[in-house]
Amino acid sequence: MLAIELDGAHHFTYAGMENDHVRTAYLQNLNIRVIRFENKDVFEQTEGVIEEIRRSFRK
Secondary structure, eight states: OEEEEEEOGGGGSHHHHHHHHHHHHHHHHTTOEEEEEEHHHHHHSHHHHHHHHHHHHHO
16 A cells, blocks of 8 residues: 655644654554655656656555
8 A cells, every 4th residue: 555645845844744754654554655745846747756656556
């Protein structure tokens, strides 16, 4: 299983990073792999983001 998270500016604060860490650990304990992308990358590098998602299914 795979979770894809899109990170905005609040994810780059101390509290945001701590919340991400806790959530990722929880999901990993459920055997869910997490990959993250910055919001701007989704809009500016869409093909690269899609390719990274495709690659994660091959792993």
